[in-house]
Structure formats: structure tokens, C-alpha cells
Amino acid sequence: MGLTAEAMIASLRDAFGERIRESATAFGEATVVIHRDEALATFAELRDRPELAFEMLVDLTAVDYLGKTPRFEVVYHLHSLSQNHRLRVKVRAGNEDAWVHSLTPLWKSANWLERECWDMLGIRFVGHPDPRRILMYEEFVGHALRKDYPVDKRQPLTPERDPIEVGWKF
Amino acid sequence: MAYPERQASLEVDAADEIMEIQMGPSHPATHGTIKFNLKLDGEVVLECDTEVGYLHRGFEKMIEQGTWTQAIPYTDRLNYVSPLINNVGFILGVERLCGIEVPERCQYIRVIMSEVSRICDHLTCLGMAGAELGAQTVGFLTNESREFLWDIVEAVTGARLTISYTRIGGVTRDLPHDIRERVAAAFKNLRGVMDDCDKLLTRNRIFYDRMVGIGALTKEDAISYGLTGPLLRAAGVSYDVRKAQPYSGYERFDFEVPVGTTGDNYDRFLIRVNEIEQSMRIVEQGLKDIPDGPIRIDDPRYVLPEKHQVYNSIEGLMHHFKLIMEGAKVPAGEVYQAVEGGNGEVGFYIVSDGSGRPYRCRVRPPCFFGMSALGQMLKGHMIADIIPTFGMINMIGGECDR
Numbered sequence: 001m002g003l004t005a006e007a008m009i010a011s012l013r014d015a016f017g018e019r020i021r022e023s024a025t026a027f028g029e030a031t032v033v034i035h036r037d038e039a040l041a042t043f044a045e046l047r048d049r050p051e052l053a054f055e056m057l058v059d060l061t062a063v064d065y066l067g068k069t070p071r072f073e074v075v076y077h078l079h080s081l082s083q084n085h086r087l088r089v090k091v092r093a094g095n096e097d098a099w100v101h102s103l104t105p106l107w108k109s110a111n112w113l114e115r116e117c118w119d120m121l122g123i124r125f126v127g128h129p130d131p132r133r134i135l136m137y138e139e140f141v142g143h144a145l146r147k148d149y150p151v152d153k154r155q156p157l158t159p160e161r162d163p164i165e166v167g168w169k170f
Numbered sequence: 171m172a173y174p175e176r177q178a179s180l181e182v183d184a185a186d187e188i189m190e191i192q193m194g195p196s197h198p199a200t201h202g203t204i205k206f207n208l209k210l211d212g213e214v215v216l217e218c219d220t221e222v223g224y225l226h227r228g229f230e231k232m233i234e235q236g237t238w239t240q241a242i243p244y245t246d247r248l249n250y251v252s253p254l255i256n257n258v259g260f261i262l263g264v265e266r267l268c269g270i271e272v273p274e275r276c277q278y279i280r281v282i283m284s285e286v287s288r289i290c291d292h293l294t295c296l297g298m299a300g301a302e303l304g305a306q307t308v309g310f311l312t313n314e315s316r317e318f319l320w321d322i323v324e325a326v327t328g329a330r331l332t333i334s335y336t337r338i339g340g341v342t343r344d345l346p347h348d349i350r351e352r353v354a355a356a357f358k359n360l361r362g363v364m365d366d367c368d369k370l371l372t373r374n375r376i377f378y379d380r381m382v383g384i385g386a387l388t389k390e391d392a393i394s395y396g397l398t399g400p401l402l403r404a405a406g407v408s409y410d411v412r413k414a415q416p417y418s419g420y421e422r423f424d425f426e427v428p429v430g431t432t433g434d435n436y437d438r439f440l441i442r443v444n445e446i447e448q449s450m451r452i453v454e455q456g457l458k459d460i461p462d463g464p465i466r467i468d469d470p471r472y473v474l475p476e477k478h479q480v481y482n483s484i485e486g487l488m489h490h491f492k493l494i495m496e497g498a499k500v501p502a503g504e505v506y507q508a509v510e511g512g513n514g515e516v517g518f519y520i521v522s523d524g525s526g527r528p529y530r531c532r533v534r535p536p537c538f539f540g541m542s543a544l545g546q547m548l549k550g551h552m553i554a555d556i557i558p559t560f561g562m563i564n565m566i567g568g569e570c571d572r
Contacts, residue, residue: 027266027505055393059506059517061532075519077506077534081393081409088506109396112542120230135223135571144231151228151235 002085005030012087015049016042031088039091040101046078046087047106054078054087057103060113062121066147070094074123076103099124120145188216195224199557201298202567204541206556213552218545222538225567233531237497238264241528243334248533249569251294252287252512253333254280254323256569260531261336262417263507263518267500268338268472275463276340277419282456283335284418284509285449286323286353289360290316291512291564292442292449299439299561300371303380308367315363318356325352338498339473340466350457357450364446371439381436385547385559392433395543398536399514400441401563405433411510422459423452438562472498497526513537513564535569 003011005025012032013020019042022033034042046054059077076089091100102125103110114125115134122143125131133140139158142149194205203224209217229248233241245260246253258280265272272280297312320330325346327333335341346352371377387395392405402409410427412420428444430437466473474493479486502524508517514536521530540563547559 026503029506031504056396058396058508058515059519059532059534061519063521063530075532077517077519081407084414086415086506107396108391108394108546109539109542112538113396116538135226137223144228149231151231 002080002083004028008085008087011051015045015052029086029088031090033090033092036091036093036100040103040105043076043089043103043106046089051083053080053082055081057107057109057113058086060103060110060117062117062123064121064145064147072098072121072123074100074117093123098122099126101125102127102129104128119143122146193553193556195221199302200560201302202565202570204560204565204567208553210553213554215548215551215553215556218548218556220541220544222541222565223571225571227568227572229533229572230531233528235527237526238338238500238528239493239497241531242336243332246332246334247568248535248572249291249511249513249516249566250331251566252284252291253331254283254287254327254335255291255509255511256516257334257336258284258418259507259509259511259516260518260520261338262509263505263520264338264500266505266507267503267520267522268498269501270339270467270469270472272340272467273464274419274461276465278456278460279341279345279465280336280418281420281423282345282453282460283323283326285452285456286319288449288510288512289446290319290323292446293319295512295561295564296367296439296442299558300367300377302557302561303377305370305374305377308370311363311366315356315360318359322349322352322356325349337466337473338500339469340464344465345460353453353457357454360446360450364443368443372443378436380555380558381439382434383432384435384551384555385562386432386434387543387547388433391543391546395546396539397514397543398539399511400438400445401514401540401543403428403441404430404437406431411508411515415508417507417509423455425449425452435558435562499524499526500528508534511536511569513540513566513569516569533569533572535572537563537565537570541565541570 005028008030009023009025019034019038020032021035024031046052056079058079062072062074064072070092072093074091074093078087078089093100100123102114112134114128115132117123118125118131119133119136120143141155189210191208191210192205193208194200195203205221207219208215229244233244242257245256248256293312293316297309301309323333324330327335387405389405389407392402406429408427408429413427425448428441430441470489475486475489480490500522502522504521506517506519508515516536517534519532520528523529548556
């Protein structure tokens, strides 16, 4: 393994200073919270600094803490193949303004991950080139992984899509 | 469409027209429900927009409804070709939250069964890929071999696919007494089958021509797309979770991580063939070194009491009732546990709020990332190249769509 979680936090605090809003270590994993407006620049540095070298965006998801403010935490898992260490980064977003900046300029994996996060949790990714739903169909109402989405909710029946009407040419 | 318009469209010279075609969602040459929206110039793929989600069952939502133990059967149904790896990944994450260290014998059992599952996964991938390219014999041979391995899985867990073998702090039951003979017989057959498949495929002109140079991704692209497992290793990156961040005692085992050079389908094929051999080595080492001892921890907070206590004492009955009805209380916290699945890194991001139910469980499905890269892999190749490329990603619908 590369850096330990504690050493990772220390080096991140050295590198980014005030941009690390909160940090925690638990179960050998490092977690930092950064602000939404600084996220894109911070992720670019996390990827490009040679001592950190987080080349891979392993996972992206969000957690709905219904009843807390801000309501959503968008959770990014980064992994450095060359240094063999991991980092969890969180960006918070409120109920009324559930959006963060898209990371598609930095990682290609962000494209589908952000589409899924929008589909399942209704987080908007500003700057995403193709913000469609991915697992669900376009007519689906609501976002299934939000805590206020009832597990037994029914969806309206949608008519069959005619491939000619949606633009397929023959 | 009105008749005259169609007539007019037929008169357009088809040779220089860009054609848009939907392939799937139910296509005889793709194993799995998936749709490709293709933009074609003749037979050349200009763009491929992949649509997934046809097998979405709300896995992550369902896990939040039940107790921690009730989540285990759901994890079987992720990658249903290698369910043991998912079981192990999920339960390792939960055990880290609980601060549990399982007995050594249990660690060995988990490793052995994970590797048997990995072989099944690779056999499915290779056999189907061969069959879809016309080498039907390979499909039958690997399926037969896989059947012998599933007999082992059945003898150990009691089921072939929906096994639900792990529990918090251990596994459900011990290995059968004749496990060594069973594994030896199955591996003898498997090694013969792998030799046959090698002769049938590896230097087969048709197979070779349809695999080499097809679906290649550069190292940089593979990393940027978040690919792991055989797809990443084929591109020349030696990354395997079992080596990089060993779990469940993988550091005790001696095995190699095959790495490719070109990142094309042929390298992916060779890597899977090699990994079958490496997995057999791990299983044999495990069965040689496995210590005696308990297969689960002795901790009444997480582990169900023995049946004779449940039936014969009020304490045992109450204990059983509380664990079943309320569920084991997993301390609050969050953890990301990665394990090496058949197709790459299977990650479980688990959030607990300290109650008896998971607050959030997110699965990182490796083939989801492979599918997102498919469009780029296919750009400029022929429409027939979709089949081997898709086969080598080895999309498992249950895992990709959850």
C-alpha cells in the first residue's frame, strides 16, 4: 500500500490548505470534504500532482441524508495505480440546489457514473455533455434511490416508443 | 410510414448513406439484454451508443429495506456467474465496519471458493465468446467443465448459483470431507478442456483474425474509463486488487498476474485463459495449507446460535429471535471494500447509521465501466466485431444494471 490514511490527510492538508474543509480517517481510509465551487480544480490537481497521481475515478455515487442540511453528499472514490493508494472525496449539495460540477473533462468514466447518479438520486451534473437517464427510461418519474421515494411506488404506464418518431430514419 | 415515402427512401443510393440501426435489446448473438444504437457507414461502425439498464431490479434500494443478513442473497444476483466473490466482497465490508477478524480457516474457505467462482466466470466468458464466433464446440466443452465446478459449489454451499454462502463473521457451513478429491477430479477435467480449447482457438486462423487488433484501447484510455480486471491488464497495466490491496489472506498465496501488451480482444482472451490456471494454483495451495479450526467467530452480537440451543433453551431462542427480527447492529460508519471479481474490481461502498439495516450500499460494477468504453472500442471496426468485443467485456446483466 502507498500512504496510510493519516499521512494522506497530512499531505493533502499541506497541498490544498483551506480547500480541505473537513477530513476524517476510519478503517484505514481517508475521507476529505471539499466545496462544490472548488471541486473541479481540486480534482484536476489530485489527478495531476505526481505525489498523489489519482489517475482513476473508481466510483461516483451520492448518499441522501434526508432531514439533514445539506441533504446530499456526492461521494467520489479515487485510486492511484502508480502509488497504490485510495481517497474518498465528498462534495455536499443541498435539496434545493442539488447540483455539482461534472468531472467529464477529467475522467471518461465520469460520463456514465454521473448519468447513473442523476438517474438514481437526481443530482444534476453541470457541464455534462449527455445528461440522459441510464438505467431507467426517460419517462420514469422521480429518482428511485432518494430516501423519500417509496419502495412500492407505482409508475405511470408509458406508451411504446415508435422508433420513427424518436428520430430513427429508415 | 406512408407508402410513397418508403418507396422514395428505397431509391436513395444505399452505398453512400450513413445508416442508423438499433441492434438488440434481444439479439441472438449477444448474451445479455442490451441495445446498441449504431451509426454505420456500410459495415463500418462510426458510432455506438450503448443502452444498458434492461435488467435493473433496484438492488441498492432493496438492500436498504432489509437487515444486513438479508442483503446477502441480493449480492448473489449481481454477477450470477461468480456469486461467491460478491458475497465475500459485501461481507468483508460489513466486517470491517464491525471490526471483526474472521478465523483463518474461514479466510481460506473464502479464498478457495472465490477462485472456483472466478474460474466459472472465465469459463463462461471464453465459452460464450467462442460459441458466438462459431466455435460451438468450445462452448460445450467449457460448459461441461463449469458443470463439474458447480458440483463443487453445490457440495459446499448447497446451491449452484444462489448460494448466499457468507455470513457476518464467517460462512454458513464447512467444506465437505471429500473436497480435495472433488477438486482434483474437476481440475483434471478442466486442465484437459483448457488444452483442447487452446488447440481449438489460440492459433485458429478464423478466431485469431477476428480477435487480434479488434476493440483495442490504449493504456491511458483504459485508465480514464475506469476499466479494471482483464480489460485493464490486457492494456498493459498490472493491477489486481488481490495483489495491490490483499484481502482475506490473499498475501499468503503464490500466484501471478498475467498482463497483456496491446489491449485488444486477443490479449483479453489470453489473460482470462492464464487466470484460470492461476486460480487453479490458488485453490490447490489453499486446500493444501488450510488449517483446522472454527469457520465463524464466536460473537453473539452477529452470529446465530446453534440450533440445539435455539430449540432447547429460552436464551438461545431469544437470541435467535432478536438477530432475525431486528438484525445484527452494525456500528455507524462508512467503508469502501474492493475485491477482484471475474471482470475486475467489485467495490462495495457501505454506509451504516448504526441501526439494524444498511443505510446505503452502493456497488461498483466492473462491467458497467467496460460497457461505457464499448463505443470507443468499436469505433472504426466492422459491425461483426461487436460480437467478440462485447463477449470479451463479459457483461453480466445482473451486475451491470443491478
